[in-house]
Amino acid sequence: MRALRWTAATVTVLFGLTACGSADPTTPAAAPSSAPPSSMSMGGHPQAPGCPEPPQLSAPPQRVVTMDGGAAAILERLGVDDKIVGTAAPDFFKAFTGDEAAKLAKIKVIDPGQGNAEAVIAAKPDLVVGISSYSFGGFDGTPSVDQLAKAGAKSLVACDTAKGAAVKDLAATTTFITQVAKVFGVEQRGAEMVSQLTASIDKAKSSSGKRVLALSTPPAAGQPVMAQGGTGLANGVITVAGGKNIAEDAMQDFASLSAEEVVKRDPQAIVVISGFAPGSDEDLLNSIRRSPVLAGTTAVKENRFAVVPQSILLSPSVLNGDAVAKIAEALNK
Template structure:
């Protein structure tokens, strides 16, 4: 259902089974040999994957990064529709969280599920170990720090509150691994809304701009957020500790989750 899910299959050595993908924008963050392999895959839908195009490909298994790709986006097939068409479905996100997410175990669970489906458990274990090593290396210098972090995908509006990632979000896990503390960690939901006063009091020392949602370019979005009067007095803005991370690798399982950890960890080190 997206090129990010296809990337996992390629790395597990079963890329030749992929009959097509949707959401090709997920290829944006990949490069090198893996990007070439992703570019070679048929694109069934430039959008989120219409039910008609997916079912017409007659897949045995439909894999996706997010549970929302199965019926929640307009026109996408539900699990029930796929089952009726003879296709199984497997998504990464969707685990129940009793508290704040502090890791990227969803990524590892997804790899295990894919490897189990193809009866290649050893390859799954090897890929998990590789990503774990990458994450540990990325956060090697931030294990003893605690820096307040705010995520934003748009310019905050005083009247509507500051929209950010909550404690149950995958982004919260990335931030935690990078040595930061999400200032909305106490809001146990994927998306949270904080008052301007709460943000001012928390005084984030790092602002993570989540790209991929806004119409403007990353540079334009970053400039607008830095210029926001609501954030002018935060240490993050005053010290220029504002970084951009694509939502594709920050908010859901990805082969490139360690890259997101690295970008935030670098900003955390600058602030510590």
């Protein structure tokens, strides 16, 4: 849930990270952020803002700002999107299709980026909802929970449910949906939504047990391979889909593995995370497929890839089940 939306510049910074503060190339790197230097801890690792408890409201909110399209989509599925007065990060809508995409496209965009504090507060919300704690003061320019409280707005944030352990399921998503439904007084709709998501996942998942490498950029020569670690939601999606993340033992959202270690762990499938780099998904897939670092892996030899948008893999989403299905399909090849 640490991954929300990064610009190309931020992605460059992210994947320029090696194992900060460690000489061991297999030591996991910290989660990235576009936060200012003041929010960085020792060693250059960014600090996630504290995740607030769900708000206790005397009545359902009437003016809601969503910090990202993922949160907006959850409200839309729950039937309370008429309360949304604006959203940030509308690029999350790209993963949706058909009537739902058309409906989401009608939501007012108050910031095409990560949610500028001034724009959010100017919308006069009584509740601000987001799928990442980084949206609440972690990304540069976004409002903190305290700022919003002073402006009269409560905050509802999807938080880490694994408490630093490896994520093995989608509890972060189902818990957040349940919390949102409770705040809006539509608990039954929330329960139905969770049941539908669970059913779609159960239908799609595999039992292959294949080893998986998940990354969003081709490895650079002489540099560590930046992959998804064990504490991010991606690890839960991969696990539920029937795979075994080769970097699960890295207790970070993002892991830094040496090229030698990747070859040693030999991924049998590669999940290509789209939505960060400019260019098409096909270009990204081809660049990763042609990487000399990965050439000797079983995944490349057997051409076993899945391209999954970051918006439905790294964060709670009503489309997390689609991410499970895409990965499970590749694992079953």
